[in-house]
Amino acid sequence: MNIKKFIYKYILKRKYYRTGQCNRCGDCCSKIYVYHKKGIIKSEDEFLSLKNLHPFYTYLEITDKDENGLVFKCSKFDKENHICTIHKLRPGICRRYPSEILLKMHGVMSEKCGYKFIPIDSFKDVLNKLNKTKKYQKNNLDE
Ligand code: SF4
Ligand code: SF4
Numbered sequence: 001m002n003i004k005k006f007i008y009k010y011i012l013k014r015k016y017y018r019t020g021q022c023n024r025c026g027d028c029c030s031k032i033y034v035y036h037k038k039g040i041i042k043s044e045d046e047f048l049s050l051k052n053l054h055p056f057y058t059y060l061e062i063t064d065k066d067e068n069g070l071v072f073k074c075s076k077f078d079k080e081n082h083i084c085t086i087h088k089l090r091p092g093i094c095r096r097y098p099s100e101i102l103l104k105m106h107g108v109m110s111e112k113c114g115y116k117f118i119p120i121d122s123f124k125d126v127l128n129k130l131n132k133t134k135k136y137q138k139n140n141l142d143e
Helices: 003-011 044-050 092-096 100-104 125-141
Strands: 015-018 060-065 072-073 115-120
Touching: 015 100
Parallel strands: none
Antiparallel strands: 015 115, 060 072
């Protein structure tokens, strides 16, 4: 196992490598779902109760509602120039975007996003591990 894989898998506890880069499509700033403890925010009342929790929520404006919940856009996004107007002061969640936690929370990334997530364990690795477990279980039963 190489050192990069070891650090990602066992120290950072990641399941994916993130590759690619931001192409400034702006989708993550203009089609936002807000995920809180119980899941994706679905009503304006739920959202209002969050507004005092973090300044980021005060930047958000409701634009739509779909089968997942409310859809927001960030008022700090400059649509003309495709830039964040508070880039240096943007919240941590924006700095880290897209992170693996997003996938764990069943988040969906825009198809336009320049980043991709690649599993650290390849299909072959998973298959080998499965075969080893089966062999181990069989040996235990045969004994
Ligand atoms: S603060 Fe900036 S980076 Fe974060 S969602 Fe708003 S425009 Fe995008
Ligand atoms: S969706 Fe991806 S490529 Fe588009 S602005 Fe956000 S991080 Fe950048």
